[in-house]
Amino acid sequence: KTDQLYGHYCSCLFWLNHRLKELLRAKLTECGWRDQLKAHCKDVIKEKGLEHVTVEDLVVEITPKGRVLVPDSVKKELLQRIRAFLAQHAT
Amino acid sequence: MKMEDMSLSGLDNTKLEALAQDIYSDLVEDACLGLCFEVHRAVKQGYFFLDDTDQESMKDFEIVDQPGVDIFGQVYNQWKNKECVCPNCNRSIAASRFAPHLEKCLGMGRNSSRIANRRIASSNNMNNKSESDQEDNDDVNDNDWSYGSEKKKRKSDKVFLHSLKQHIPLVSFIAVEIHVLYVVFLSTCNCKGANR
Secondary structure: OHHHHHHOOOHHHHHHHHHHHHHHHHHHHHOOHHHHHHHHHHHHHHHHOOOOOOHHHHHHHHHHHHHHHOOHHHHHHHHHHHHHHHHHHHO | OOOOOOOHHHOOHHHHHHHHHHHHHHHHHHHHHHHHHHHHHHHHHOOOOHHHOOHHHHHHHOOOOOOOEOOOOOEOOOOOOOEEEOOOOOOEEEHHHHHHHHHHHHOOOOOHHHHHHHHHHHHHHHHOOOOOOOHHHHHHOOOOOOOOOOHHHHHHHHHHHHHHHHHHHHHHHHHHHHHHHHHHHHHHHHHHHHHO
16 A cells, blocks of 8 residues: 555655755746645635634645645646656666 | 554555555645644634734735835834933933943943943042052942942942942852862761761
8 A cells, every 4th residue: 555655765865855845836827726725725724714723624625725726737747756766766 | 652663574465555645644634634723823812813803904014115214114213312300310311321420420331330440540649548458448339239329339339239240259259168168077077976
């Protein structure tokens, strides 16, 4: 099962994760993903009320939408980099 | 989550692909969570809706570009020629001269010991006092050291402080010597006790 697999981290995967985090963040800002989601956040806040909105409220509403809204080009590039890294380290 | 340093070489292609998807999925979720935390903090700190301000109000916060005034529109050198009252001598001093005056007035600061020395030297020449041993003066002025308003008292305070500064290396050396002797004494006592 993939969960068990991913649970055994190689130390090199930490490094990969760290490097790609920054790259992903930059790309998502560039393509307007952040602004889109922020607008969606505003709706959630208006619905729940400024005083009462919690992190949970936001996470539950935003994360599924965020996953879907990632542009295909960004997804493609990221997967490409990951696969290349894994191929390099698996031999 | 248990972490072992497992090598990737044992994995076949399907497993590697599944791993790649997992890593990607984690990265995206991390980005989403990051955004949620940022937004939540902005909401709770009150700056989330700041960029929704209408054009009219925004004009109040535009950068000011006029001479004699800073970017907020405040006059920035209006305190230059104000006068302050010194809490020590109760004189009225100009603001730009206040800090140096206070240094000398309170007898602190970098130059005050030099000035004190000079005054002592000049007063010695005038009064023909035998100032070979400054310690005699110290005992006389030993009881209180305060920021007195009388000039005479302040001068002897400076003398006291100055001579004390000279003796500090000697005093600390003696203190160290005493400490060393004490430690040696203690250890010899312990040895004697152990042997019995």
